[in-house]
Amino acid sequence: MNAKGRAGGPDGGRIRVALPNKGRLSDKAVALLEQAGLRAALRGDRALIADLGQDFQALFVRAADIPEYVADGAAEVGITGADLVAESGREVAALLDLGFGFCRLAVAVREDAPARSAAQLPAGTRVATSFPGVARRYFQSLGIPIEIAPVTGATEIAPHLGVADVIVDLVSTGSTLRMNALREVDTIMTSTARLVANPRALEDPSIAPAISDLATALESVLRAEAKRYLMANVPRSRLDDVRQVIPGINGPTIVEILDGDSWVAAHAVVDADQIYQTIARLKALGAEGILVTRIERLMP
Ligand code: AMP
Numbered sequence: 001m002n003a004k005g006r007a008g009g010p011d012g013g014r015i016r017v018a019l020p021n022k023g024r025l026s027d028k029a030v031a032l033l034e035q036a037g038l039r040a041a042l043r044g045d046r047a048l049i050a051d052l053g054q055d056f057q058a059l060f061v062r063a064a065d066i067p068e069y070v071a072d073g074a075a076e077v078g079i080t081g082a083d084l085v086a087e088s089g090r091e092v093a094a095l096l097d098l099g100f101g102f103c104r105l106a107v108a109v110r111e112d113a114p115a116r117s118a119a120q121l122p123a124g125t126r127v128a129t130s131f132p133g134v135a136r137r138y139f140q141s142l143g144i145p146i147e148i149a150p151v152t153g154a155t156e157i158a159p160h161l162g163v164a165d166v167i168v169d170l171v172s173t174g175s176t177l178r179m180n181a182l183r184e185v186d187t188i189m190t191s192t193a194r195l196v197a198n199p200r201a202l203e204d205p206s207i208a209p210a211i212s213d214l215a216t217a218l219e220s221v222l223r224a225e226a227k228r229y230l231m232a233n234v235p236r237s238r239l240d241d242v243r244q245v246i247p248g249i250n251g252p253t254i255v256e257i258l259d260g261d262s263w264v265a266a267h268a269v270v271d272a273d274q275i276y277q278t279i280a281r282l283k284a285l286g287a288e289g290i291l292v293t294r295i296e297r298l299m300p
Contacts, residue, residue: 014057015201015210018069018078021048021060025193028100029079033058035296036217055210067092067196076201077211083170083191087133092196095215099222101193105131106171107138108182110159113166118142118186121166128158129168138168138188156180220297229295230270230278232287233263242266245281249300263288269295 017033019040020026030040038053052058059075066080067088078092083105085092107118115121119142128149129135139146149164156176158164168188171177177184195215201207234242239254246252248268255265266287270278279290 014052014055015077015207015214016057016059016075017052017214018059018061018066018075018080020063020066020080023063025063025079025081025101026060029098029193030058032079032098032100032218032221035221036214038214038217056214064088070196070198073198073200075198076207077195077197077214079193079195081191082194083131083134083189085194085196086189086191087131089133091199093199093202094194095197095211096195096219096222098193098195098218101191103170103172104190105134105168105188106177106184107166107168107186107188108156108171108177108184109166111181111183113183115166115185118166119144120185121146125166126164127166127168128155128164130155131168134188135168156182216299217297220299223300224295224298226272227269227295227298228272228275229267229293230275230290231265231267231292232282232290233257233260234266234282234285234287236262236264238285239264239266241285242282242287245278245285246270269298 019029033040033052038056040058041051048060050058050060059069061069063080064084066078067085067090069075070078070092071088071090079098081101083103085094109115121144123145124147125144126147126149127135127139128151130150130152132148132150136146136148149158151158155167155169157180158167159182160180167182171184174184195218197211201211230246243252246266246268248270252266252268255267257263257265275292282290
């Protein structure tokens with residue numbers, strides 16, 4: 001609980017945040033929380049529970065189990081992949097797209113197979129997948145009855161072993177598919193990591209404000225990651241042009257420089273992915289002393 005004694009889990013304890021204990025989403029989820037000021041105080045490498053700031057407690061579980069834990073209320077919030085939420089078919093509230101863990105759930109056939117799209121696959125197609133729920137619903141929507149061959153890993157080998165005709169599997173670059181002589185024919189969904197919450201917890205006035213604070217803190221970190229803070233000394237006579245180059249959020253901040261005479265300092269939040277162009281344009285206006293820094297958090 002915080003100093004005001006506000007946040008409280010179901011028994012007045014801390015709010016539980018289910019986090020992936022290993023795998024692709026784990027490190028980034030923990031790092032994001034840390035950037036937001038919530039450091040998981042792990043008691044040893046294999047700890048399953050850790051303090052997470054004052055108001056929260058981290059539960060480290062399998063990413064695939066997180067939708068269940070959150071839907072059941074064993075944790076009030078969690079971080080896991082949108083694909084795993086879809087597969088679980090459980091009711092959780094998606095609060096935030098966290099941007100990392102990008103992948104797509106794709107349908108792939110053997111390179112020598114005739115199908116050019118999933119809709120061309122015949123009834124009775126055998127589908128190897130560790131996403132049976134999503135795969136079944138997808139082929140149902142296409143009106144194609146399929147047989148599922150459930151697998152838990154190395155799905156790409158199934159069509160070559162005669163276990164299945166096609167696979168439904170996660171792809172990021174597609175190189176694993178190509179290496180295994182498979183060809184992607186459709187994308188069922190794209191996925192990134194999400195902050196999810198138990199819908200009942202969001203209705204509970206003793207819990208909801210802390211969940212909302214957590215979402216806001218994470219969102220401010222994500223927003224800040226895409227931005228930089230830029231400072232530059234610019235000729236006073238070029239301020240109209242400077243405004244065009246660095247409009248910032250509400251126009252650039254212009255600060256007097258002691259003994260600056262014809263120079264002022266301009267500060268603005270700028271897009272990180274445009275920084276090279278922005279600097280070049282400022283230089284062309286005669287700017288000097290350009291300084292760019294990272295932003296920890298950004299609230300609009
Ligand atoms: P894990 O099996 O614990 O490593 O976590 C797998 C989760 O990471 C998936 O369910 C996706 O949400 C995400 N992910 C992101 N990129 C990939 C990828 N290329 N392959 C598999 N999973 C990925």
